[in-house]
Amino acid sequence: MRLEAIPNPSAARKIGLPALALLATLGVAMLLALIAGANPFAVLGQIARGALGSKLAILETLNRATPLIFTGLAVAVAFRAKLWNIGAEAQLYAGAIMAVVLGTGALGSPLVLPVSAGAAMLAGAALLLGPVLLKTRLGVDEVVTTLLLNFIMLLFVSYLLEGPMKDPMGMGWPKSPALIPEARLPRIVEGLRLHWGFALAIIAAVAVWVIQTRTTLGFEIRAVGQNPEAARFAGMPVNAVLVKTALLSGGLAALAGWSEVAGLKGHLSSDLSPGFGYTGIIVAMLALLHPLGVVVTAIFVAGIFVGSDAMSRAAGVPTYIADMLLATALLFMVLAILLTRVRVVRG
């Protein structure tokens, strides 16, 4: 077999195939439910209800979506330039650390939030700067370096929480002291458990979208991602563009950790992120790297997680079904997107 490009794919093909991929994922979900000895329809219903069934469920889903929007944006920005930043997990923790460093009393009130947000972005950006410079200067593959940095960062956080950043009142638990109230993100609507991090995430998505479509930097990022040789020939400073992309991407990923600490948890612990950095890759790919799409897919992915938790408590199907579904959705989706552009022919 070989692949042949379809010059002008039909709208049916462009919508139908991704829809089919989601349907196939649904099929896998039902199959897994069957394997676990549960009623597949009941399981799907419980996931949906767990994610969207009540005001509380919806708020929980949106809260869970907040860091995913940030990490999804970070990945989408980087992948657009073919910069394989798999280190959003580490950058997230860099942001979280800055939220604690600046949020536990060092700064006076009105300044603390914007300053700690800025510091978080700088820390995340700095963390990705190393791998990207190794890539542009020495040709070291950034996939492996960013992955390895995730492990190093987790150990560093563990060190901080057991040493210099340990909460003396923590009763031996490795967690940081709580943020001062001025360093906490307020709720969007009083009485509803949804913090301003969610609103900021949406603002960030719009900002990224504007950058990508309206600015010269966005044009450069897309050009470098599609064809770095042509970009260089046309006079674009390819390495500088990659560095700028990395700063943007690392900064966005750091905001995920910052908003989790400042908005949701109020302190740092080493289980702050259940893999938000990695899940951001799925979020970004399902959104086809479109920044506004990231908002939608992040809420979808968060819903699967929240819903699966609820379902697992009720139906006894392991909650890891969520991770399996998302990985499956990712693989089905990349295949579906390819097949909107090419067809398989014999010979």
Place this chain on the structure above:
Amino acid sequence: MSRDSGAEVVLRLDRITRRFGALTANDAVSLTLRRGEVVALLGENGAGKTTLMNILFGHYVADAGSVEVFGRPLPPGNPRAALAAGVGMVHQHFSLAGNLTVLENIRLGTEGLWSRSRAGAREKVARLSRDFGLAVDPDARVGRLSVGERQRVEILKALYRDARILILDEPTAVLTPQEAEALFATLRKATARGLSVIFISHKLHEVMAIADRCVVLRHGRVVGEVDTHATDKAALAALMVGGELSLPRAEARVPGAVLMRLDQVSTPDRGAAPGLKAVTLELRAGQITGLAGVSGNGQAALAEIVGGLALPAAGHLWLHGQEPETWTPREALARGVARIPEDRHHQGSIADFDLTENAVLEGYRTRFSRRGWMDWRAARAFAEGIIKGYDVRCPGPETRIRLLSGGNMQKLILGRALAPGPEIILANQPVRGLDVGAIAYVQAQLIAARDRGAAVLLISEDLDEIMSLSDVVHVISQGRLSPAFARGTMTAAELGLWMAGQKFEEAHAA
């Protein structure tokens, strides 16, 4: 020498038809090849030569028609079948693995994957090298070989598999005239041993020199089949282009001031590709300077310097009598240097960008944005202007450029480069791979730019193109640049000696 027409038919292509969408690449093409004979397959780019060979080799399946080798039908769509039947092909782009040795490349695929390596391969390769005059070290890594040596490995590969039919696709495109002569000697040895050869080319003098018979393709059809001793170049040319016009003649003009000057410029070697060796070159207003040479002799290094991608490692670059402090593509563009890149797919365009985005690739920062914000309205207007002004056939500026034909893609790149009215134009292989109409168009635009007073540097491997367009010609060989030869002062044969490097040695000795 003409072959006995009663000799055994070894290959018969019978009314092969293949369509790609609306395009009929091969329209009932028939061809026979006899034992010990060289048949030339002649045609312009896009005439259907490559498609025909891909069908023979099972890369494509024909919509109609059949292939017979040594009297037996060849099953369609199976690349192994042609190899097993004794057909060997030397592609224009060599298919060799650079990390393997010559011997390993030759053995590849000749032994069962699950067997042990067979003994005696080395001896067989040594014998074939000797018999056919194909000297090459069997233990050398292919990545380190010159282009001519790699071609010998390709031929050895086919002979090692006991090929009785050799197909060579544009084999001389990468050779000096002298290396081409050596190749012809090998082919004569092969035919003397009863092998048969199909020689694909669009160079008439070579076809006349080596082929017994000539099959001419045009627009996917066989438009003529002639014995070479019964015809001449003019007749073949007429058949090939079908009365469409050949190369334009540029009238000589009085050249103007020196706009760009390279003074004793050297660059380091890059792997097998030689760097520049103390090259001095002047580009004058109102003059086309042609750079002839076999590809891989330093043209790339020279083009990078002129186009702003590299600074000379030694020597000086002068623009309008000044040495630029920084020298980047942006700086080059700002100082009125237009660049038409060698590879329009990889360097010249971004496949999934639309025509507007591709049109502003070079000027987006200076002309189509303000303080970092893109001005898409101006960009689109610019793209529409190019599409109209340079006859780019397309549905509109929002078409992705990958959907355009090579000619239309090149016209957009040409328009992008020429629209700002550049003073210096670097045209690197501007017509390679284009159809006849697009070639004429691009060349006419270059001449028009010269007549407006631009200095044009034309780099091409096609000596005919260089000689017909250039006001002065330099030859580049192993990174060395020949003196400038004014139009009409040199014959192709003399330039060939420069291309082969021989004249450089003589000049050096003298």
Place this chain on the structure above:
Amino acid sequence: MSEIVDILISASFWAAVIRIASPLILATMGELICERAGVLNLGIEGIMVIGAFTGWMAVYQGMPLWGGVAVAMAAGMLFGLLHSVLTVPFGLSQHVVGLGVTLLATASASFAYRLMLPQVTSPPKITPFQPLYIPGLSDLPWLGAALSQTALTWFAFAVAGLVAFTLYRTPLGLAVRAVGENPAAVEAQGLSVTGLRMGAVIVGSGLMAVGGAFLTLSAFSSFFFEMVNGRGWICIALVVFGAWKPGKAVLGAILFAAFDALQIRLQQTALGAVLPYQLFLALPFLLSILALILMSRRAEVPAALMVPYNKGER
């Protein structure tokens, strides 16, 4: 300083080095085969997890130890099949597919674990491979103790030898080396690029899974969620460090294991009292990055690595 020397000359240290190197060698050989054929397999981390889990579970369910190894290999090959179908004939991004396979394989192991052992808090143990007694060799002073290793360790070194022999001495290996450099050349010689690449990814994934199974069947005796803990990514660095050559990659794995064994022992010395233990644990990852930097300009990368091949697109 003398403490370090004492460690370095002890037989138990070198026994640990070889033990730590074994799973790395298996998985590194797997990755090396894939990359030599032109496919970057980022599924390695997840495939090691699934190998660790399935091998252990099979033995827990009553299969013999080698049966567990076979099950792990089969599971790895299954995920290798998934990876190769998507990356070879369909030519999808090897980065995205590889990460997807890692996520899927890891999640599958977690899901199956929870399904089969819903209630347990600490995972049950199995009886793992025991060190082999080799008459003559095992009785030698020092060397006997250093080479007191399980059959799976000997298997790992045998695999490395077999991979090297196949790559450099057989027509199959020649074809694999060629397909990672110039697939068009392989196609032109009548061999199937798709077949070679898929085969390499499937076999390589099988080896990665056996590397994972080493952790549960030889090194430890039960399965933990985080037990692979980045070893897969380290193996990718080892392939680069070994310049895509099996012999050098094995040496790299041993060198790496020596540092790892050393840091474990250093934690118990005076140094361990001064420095945080996290620094020691981070050492393998820091070393991997360092190895990548050192080798960045020297190695010859397979030219067609990460470049999908589509017939007829020349």
